[in-house]
Amino acid sequence: MRIGVYVCHCGRNIADVVKVRELVEFAKRLDGVAVARDYKYMCSDPGQELIVRDIKEHNLDRVVVCACSPKMHEKTFREALKRANLNPFLFQMANIRELCSWVTQDHEKATEKAKAYLKSAVERVKLHEELEVRRVRINPRVLVIGGGIAGITASLLLANSGVKVYLVEKEPTIGGKMAKFDKTFPTLDCSACILTPKMNEIKDNPNITLLTNSEVIDVKGYVGNFKVKIWRKPRYVREDVCNSCFDCIENCLFEKPEFPSEFDEGIGKRKPIYIPFPQAVPPVPIIDPNTCMWLNGKKCSRYCMEVCEPKAINFDDRGEEIEVDVGAIIVAIGYDLFDARKIERYGYKKFSNVFTAIEVERMLNSSGPTGGEVIVNGKRPERVAIVHCVGSRDEGNRVYCSRVCCMYSIKLARLIRERTNAEVYNFYIDVRAFGKGYEEFYKKALEEGIVFIRGKVAEITDHPINDYEKSEVEKGRVIVVAESTLSNSIVRLPVDMVILSVGMEPPKDLEKIKRLLKLSTTPDGFLAERHPKLDPVSTTTEGIFIAGCVQGPKDIPDSVAQAKASAGDALTLIERGEIELEPSVSEVDKEKCSGCGICVPLCPYHAISMVRYNGRMRAEINPAMCMGCGVCASSCPSRAIKHNLYTTEQIRAEIRALLA
Amino acid sequence: MDMLLNRLKELTNNKYFQCIQCGTCGGSCPYGAYTPYTPRRMILAIRLGMVEDILNSNAQWLCTACQTCTSRCPSRIQITDGIIPALREKSLLEGKVPEELSTALINIMRYGNPFKESPMKRDGWAKELDFEVPTMMKKKSAEVLLLPECFGAYHRRCKQATKALAKVMKILEVDFAILGREERCTGDHVRLCGEFALFEDLMEKNMKVFRKYEFKYIVTHDAHAFNALKNFYGLNVLHHSQFLHDNLEKLKGMFNELDYTVTYHDSCYLGRKNGIYEEPREVIRSIPGVRFVEFKRNRENALCCGAGGGGIWLDSVMREFVKVRPAEDRVREAKEVGADVIVTGCVLDIPMFEDALKVTGLDGEIVVKDIAELVLEALEGG
Known part of the structure; x- marks a missing residue:
């Protein structure tokens, strides 16, 4: 055995505390060590070249570097070994910086400790074996879950660069929350005008398979090779033949729309057969099995079927399970809005004057239920209060700021002022107009005479405390109570309409998606990114990326930017064609395995399964899914599982040397 | 500072x-x-x-x-x-310190009650009953320790509620006893007034007495005593509305019909502080003939009666700032929702609302009853 030992000064980081010369002399006396040297920066090019040259000249077959944490430079030195045609796993690092020089000023003790680490690395590396890096092919297709603006953007970017995309949306149409908005801040662009062309592009792009009214129900496999099961819920109208004439809707047994429209947030009504909104994609009606007479076993002449020329109505639709293979997955399932009923004192669903912002968006929308008119209790409001931070910045509900409410509140204020000429009062804690053009938008609102009162609304009540309030309540108004914190006074403002600026919450489906994809969340409940600053769209699961509000509240520009980033990351992965699999994983010796199965549920990456081997059930580890954590190896009662880079012998040698 | x-x-x-x-x-x-x-x-x-x-x-x-x-x-x-x-x-x-409050605190310190009453007379209310209410001193152990607290023991009107609760317990054949002259203020208002040393002292003395006897749990109709015993003394305590609720099946069989439109006032230290909203409502609703209406501001949004945190001794300070006391606003609200009875869950509410009824001139139209009084009425037959 011919081992080379290299001690790094790390500038003065190590050398100021640890006596590096003494360490080198110590190494030279160890059994099996052929060369020992020190150098100012081992990780630098000349440092690495030193190792490469020595391997060749001195015919080294093992290398130990005493420097920083292997997290920093293990990869660097393994590459150096590779360049010298030595298997990169015949290498061990001893961390004498974080563990020695950085934790004490005692030169003697630090040096002694460094010697122990050095020796244990030498003893360990003697037992290292050559390991081979395996490669697997990456399936070049991508699954995008969620068809809101983030999912649409990511899908289009991928499809336009030639990647085959499966876009899964649980609702009958894509478009997400953005499709419900009337205008967008800060430009007051019509939301539909900028979104619907994108939706149509999705429909028309041959690289995109659009699966609406569908949900992901199972995900197996690993980076580059995911097997995904999708449940296409019955639509009862065939997408392949429907010609979007909507005669079926026209001729439904129900002459008038009677059921609350999900898309219109319950403000508008729909029939049992309906299209969520005129520009829906796909432009195909859907039948709601809960309200359709025929599907409920009641009598119906099924006029819809009768009038449908292309014979698209299919009451026998039972849904179907679709299986697709993809190499990467983008999660863009968006957010839910805070349920305003949870703050009882705001009177949502109790007073007919109180609305949530999204309901008002539908009202303002010209294709919405009121045709763009703002109507409260049958008339135009003359005075409107907008309550900021409903559910947000509140430790009893959501601690975080939802980031969009200030701006959409200002937008709604301006739109309502424009359409109804009502007095509009914003009750806010802080106006957070942080984006490009946002402060300007806020100033414009101020200029237009919209009033901003600094104070969180305490309650909304119909209980008058004086005769003036009594007459206002009798007029159908409710009283908004808040402390105006800038004027040190209590405001009791009778208004016709209250808009609750509800914040964003992690979507209800997130729990399911999290489980299926083995993702984790941050304390706010949204999906965790791999690094909050430098890796914002990757997750801890290889091959799975996130985009849009599922990672945390954001506005449309940020969602779009993030969607493009996640598509870019997915593309980077796919373009590689294949990935290298880290060989530092566990393996099962099937001869020794007793088939007890203890390891299967313990594996945090679901990489272990039971397979038939010589007629008996034995554990098997999928090397592509194994992350090398070693839980299985340490739990195996038969010692049948071996971690390739942490064998019992290696660990024992390391400990023995440390304790010697 | x-x-x-x-x-x-x-x-x-x-x-x-x-x-x-x-x-x-x-x-x-x-x-x-x-x-x-x-x-x-x-x-x-x-x-x-x-x-x-x-x-x-x-x-x-x-x-x-x-x-x-x-x-x-x-x-x-x-x-x-x-x-x-x-x-x-x-x-x-x-x-x-406002004078009224100062007097009350000194009285609590000296006599164990804010009224300067003799501790010997603490069981005076029980003597007004036609049956004997046993004391722990005699009995040593009982299933329930009934704690009237200062207002329930001495206050002319609040005593009626205490007696009603004792009668209901008797009807239910509950094994209960009182501390009598050994009882002293539990000190929730004292704490809320910032007299932490006095509160600690009261707690220490009270705990000594509690430890002497065996009982399963305490029942009190004073929401502040309930709060102190539950959250600061850490004792097993039921508010009397919970106790009545626990015995509701038995009570239901004995109720007679009453002809009232009842609204229920959520006391701050039952509702907002301790989350008890439904038990008293279920008790009231189960009395036949009673029409139940809610205050507009109910449950966590109920308005305060104005007595808590020493408020009952701070009237003169309030007067400096406020023309209309909260209790007055509250009884008008009861009128607005059409109630003829305000049922309360805290003895302090009774004098506050009865005063407010007089001030607002609603005293002929609305009456105030503790939930135990309403239950007793239903048991004895309107």
């Missing part, structure tokens, strides 16, 4: 630093429009080192400890149990 800051840190778990000055507290306060210092302004003044300004304004005494601000505070700051008592403590130490 350092003492105040330390007290604030201790009582609010350092949370008072986290105030975002949103003003939810001020808008929620029954006195928000009248006080020079809403809780938010108090926190701001403390931050700016202007504590004396608060104390000189007397705003620290204009709080009935109703917990509305605290329950709504988005930063979860203990205002009622923290900021206010801490300021009051400083005020007490500087000798700036």
Whole structure:
């Protein structure tokens, strides 16, 4: 055995505390060590070249570097070994910086400790074996879950660069929350005008398979090779033949729309057969099995079927399970809005004057239920209060700021002022107009005479405390109570309409998606990114990326930017064609395995399964899914599982040397 | 000043630093429009080192400890149990105490009750009953320890509620006893007034008495005593509405019909502080003939009666700032929803609302009953 030992000064980081010369002399006396040297920066090019040259000249077959944490430079030195045609796993690092020089000023003790680490690395590396890096092919297709603006953007970017995309949306149409908005801040662009062309592009792009009214129900496999099961819920109208004439809707047994429209947030009504909104994609009606007479076993002449020329109505639709293979997955399932009923004192669903912002968006929308008119209790409001931070910045509900409410509140204020000429009062804690053009938008609102009162609304009540309030309540108004914190006074403002600026919450489906994809969340409940600053769209699961509000509240520009980033990351992965699999994983010796199965549920990456081997059930580890954590190896009662880079012998040698 | 800051840190778990000055507290306060210092302004003044300004304004005494601000505070700051008592403590130490309150606190210290009544007469109410209420001193152990607390023991009107509760217990054949002359104030108002030393002292003395006897749990109709015993003494205690609710199946069989339109007032220390909303409502609703209506402001949004946190002894301070007392607003609200009976769950509510009925001239139209009184009436037959 011919081992080379290299001690790094790390500038003065190590050398100021640890006596590096003494360490080198110590190494030279160890059994099996052929060369020992020190150098100012081992990780630098000349440092690495030193190792490469020595391997060749001195015919080294093992290398130990005493420097920083292997997290920093293990990869660097393994590459150096590779360049010298030595298997990169015949290498061990001893961390004498974080563990020695950085934790004490005692030169003697630090040096002694460094010697122990050095020796244990030498003893360990003697037992290292050559390991081979395996490669697997990456399936070049991508699954995008969620068809809101983030999912649409990511899908289009991928499809336009030639990647085959499966876009899964649980609702009958894509478009997400953005499709419900009337205008967008800060430009007051019509939301539909900028979104619907994108939706149509999705429909028309041959690289995109659009699966609406569908949900992901199972995900197996690993980076580059995911097997995904999708449940296409019955639509009862065939997408392949429907010609979007909507005669079926026209001729439904129900002459008038009677059921609350999900898309219109319950403000508008729909029939049992309906299209969520005129520009829906796909432009195909859907039948709601809960309200359709025929599907409920009641009598119906099924006029819809009768009038449908292309014979698209299919009451026998039972849904179907679709299986697709993809190499990467983008999660863009968006957010839910805070349920305003949870703050009882705001009177949502109790007073007919109180609305949530999204309901008002539908009202303002010209294709919405009121045709763009703002109507409260049958008339135009003359005075409107907008309550900021409903559910947000509140430790009893959501601690975080939802980031969009200030701006959409200002937008709604301006739109309502424009359409109804009502007095509009914003009750806010802080106006957070942080984006490009946002402060300007806020100033414009101020200029237009919209009033901003600094104070969180305490309650909304119909209980008058004086005769003036009594007459206002009798007029159908409710009283908004808040402390105006800038004027040190209590405001009791009778208004016709209250808009609750509800914040964003992690979507209800997130729990399911999290489980299926083995993702984790941050304390706010949204999906965790791999690094909050430098890796914002990757997750801890290889091959799975996130985009849009599922990672945390954001506005449309940020969602779009993030969607493009996640598509870019997915593309980077796919373009590689294949990935290298880290060989530092566990393996099962099937001869020794007793088939007890203890390891299967313990594996945090679901990489272990039971397979038939010589007629008996034995554990098997999928090397592509194994992350090398070693839980299985340490739990195996038969010692049948071996971690390739942490064998019992290696660990024992390391400990023995440390304790010697 | 350092003492105040330390007290604030201790009582609010350092949370008072986290105030975002949103003003939810001020808008929620029954006195928000009248006080020079809403809780938010108090926190701001403390931050700016202007504590004396608060104390000189007397705003620290204009709080009935109703917990509305605290329950709504988005930063979860203990205002009622923290900021206010801490300021009051400083005020007490500087000798700036409203006279009425000062007298009450001295009486509690000397006599164990705020009325300067003899502790020997604490079981006087029981002597007015036609059956004997056993004391723990004699009995040593009982299933239930009935605790009337000061108002329930001495106050002319509140005693009636205590007697009604004892009668209901007798009808239910409950094995119960009282402490009699061994009982003394549990001190919840004392604590809320910032007299922490007196509160500790009362707690210590009371615990000694409690430890002498065996009982499964305490029942009290004083929401403040309930709060103190539950959250500070850490004892097994039921509010009498919970006790009645636990016995509801048995009671239901014995109820006679009553012809009332009843509304229920959520006491701050049952509802907002301790989350008891449904038990009293279910008891009331199960009495045949009773039509139940809700106050407009109910459950966590109920208005305070004005008695809590020493409020009952701070009337003269309130008068400096406020024309209409909360209890007056509250009885008008009862009228607005068409009630002829206000049922309460805390003995302090009774004198507060009966006073307010007289002031508002509604005393012929609406009556106030403790929930035990209503139940007894239903048992004895209208």
